[in-house]
Amino acid sequence: MSPLADDPVAPAPMLRGRRPSRREMALVRLRALGPRLLVAVLAVAAVAVAAMVGRTLGHHTAEPPHSVGAQRVAAGHLVLAGFGGWLGTVAPPWLGRLMPGTVAVEPVISPGVNLLVGDVAADAVPRLLADVLTDGSDRAGRAMARGALQARLYSGAVAGHAPLRAVLALVPSTAGVSAALCLADPRLSATASDDCVTALTTALRLHRADPRPAVPARAEVARLRDLLRTLDARRRLGLDELGAAPTSGRQANAAQHLASAYAAAGRAAATLQPPPLAVGPAQRLADALALGAAAYERLGAAADEHSPAAFRRARSRALAADRAVQGALAALAAVGYASA
Numbered sequence: 297m298s299p300l301a302d303d304p305v306a307p308a309p310m311l312r313g314r315r316p317s318r319r320e321m322a323l324v325r326l327r328a329l330g331p332r333l334l335v336a337v338l339a340v341a342a343v344a345v346a347a348m349v350g351r352t353l354g355h356h357t358a359e360p361p362h363s364v365g366a367q368r369v370a371a372g373h374l375v376l377a378g379f380g381g382w383l384g385t386v387a388p389p390w391l392g393r394l395m396p397g398t399v400a401v402e403p404v405i406s407p408g409v410n411l412l413v414g415d416v417a418a419d420a421v422p423r424l425l426a427d428v429l430t431d432g433s434d435r436a437g438r439a440m441a442r443g444a445l446q447a448r449l450y451s452g453a454v455a456g457h458a459p460l461r462a463v464l465a466l467v468p469s470t471a472g473v474s475a476a477l478c479l480a481d482p483r484l485s486a487t488a489s490d491d492c493v494t495a496l497t498t499a500l501r502l503h504r505a506d507p508r509p510a511v512p513a514r515a516e517v518a519r520l521r522d523l524l525r526t527l528d529a530r531r532r533l534g535l536d537e538l539g540a541a542p543t544s545g546r547q548a549n550a551a552q553h554l555a556s557a558y559a560a561a562g563r564a565a566a567t568l569q570p571p572p573l574a575v576g577p578a579q580r581l582a583d584a585l586a587l588g589a590a591a592y593e594r595l596g597a598a599a600d601e602h603s604p605a606a607f608r609r610a611r612s613r614a615l616a617a618d619r620a621v622q623g624a625l626a627a628l629a630a631v632g633y634a635s636a
Contacts, residue, residue, distance in 0.1 A: 371399035372415030374467060374474045375501040380405035387412050395424070395475060406491040408484030412477045419576035421466065421473060422627035428462055428477065430455045435630050439511050440465070445502060446510040448573060448631065451489075454479065463492040466631075468572035469505035476500055509571045511632040516569060520633055523564045524625075527585075530557035534592075544599045551596030558588035558617075570628075577627035584620035591617050 433452020
C-alpha cells in the first residue's frame with residue numbers, strides 16, 4: 297500500500313549513498329508542516345465566513361453575542377441546544393419592545409432561518425401575536441408537547457415583512473412565558489419554513505424553570521363559557537328593556553340592569569385561573585367587563601339627568617367596552633379557549 301494511503305503526510309524518500317543536506321531536511325519538515333498550516337488557515341477562514349453570514353432581515357453584527365458554532369444558546373428561561381450549532385445575529389428592532397433581552401441566532405446548517413429567543417411579559421402575548429403574524433395567519437395555534445416541555449405553536453406570514461414566514465413557540469413555565477420566534481426567508485431556502493418547525497420542536501429546552509400547561513384546564517374553559525352565556529342572556533334582556541323604555545326613568549333602570557350584568561361577569565372573570573399564556577388575555581377580559589359596567593352606570597346617570605349629550609357619550613363608551621370584550625375573547629381563543 298502506498299504511504300499516502302496510511303499517512304496524510306507521506307515521508308520524503310531518502311537519498312541513497314549520502315546523508316540528506318540541511319536544505320533537504322528543511323524541505324521534508326516543510327512538507328510535513330504544510331497540511332497543518334492549511335488546516336489552521338481553513339479554520340480562520342471558517343470563522344471569518346461565519347461572522348460574515350450572520351444576518352437577520354438584512355442586518356449583521358461584527359460581535360455576535362455567542363461564539364461561532366455555539367452548541368448551546370441560553371436566553372431568558374429558554375435554551376437552544378444542538379441542531380448543528382448556532383451563529384449570533386441581530387434581532388429586528390421592531391421586536392425589541394415585545395421581547396426585551398432577545399437573543400438572535402441562526403443555525404449553522406440552515407440558511408434563511410433566524411431564531412429570536414427570550415422571555416415575554418404575560419400581558420404582551422396578544423400583542424406579540426398581532427404584531428408578528430398577519431390577519432390571515434394561524435393565530436389559534438396548536439399545542440405541542442415534547443417530553444416535559446409544553447408549548448403553543450403559531451405560523452404564518454410576518455406582518456409588514458413579506459415574503460418572510462414565521463413560526464412562533466410560546467412556552468409557559470413556572471417563571472412565566474418565554475418565546476422562540478423563527479423567521480424563515482424562502483428566497484434563501486425552499487425548506488426554511490420546515491427547518492423552523494424542526495428547530496423549534498427539537499432544539500428548545502427550558503432553563504431554570506419547570507414546565508406549565510400550554511392549554512387551559514377543561515374546567516376553566518367551561519367556567520368561561522358559562523360566564524359568557526350568562527352575560528349574553530342578561531345583556532340581551534337589558535338591551536331590549538332599554539330600547540323599549542318609554543321614559544328616562546325606565547331607561548335608567550335598564551342601564552343599571554346592564555351595569556349589574558357586566559359587573560357580575562367581571563367579578564367572575566377575575567376568579568378564572570388561566571394558564572400562564574392566558575394570564576394577559578384573562579386580565580384584558582376582566583378589565584373590559586369593568587369598563588362595560590362603568591359605561592352603563594354612566595348611561596343610567598345620564599338618563600336620570602335628562603342629558604342627551606351625556607347619554608350619547610356613555611353609549612359610545614359602552615360600545616367601546618363591548619369591542620374590548622370581543623378583543624379579549626379573541627386573545628383568549630388564541631391561547632386555548634377557542635371552545636368557549
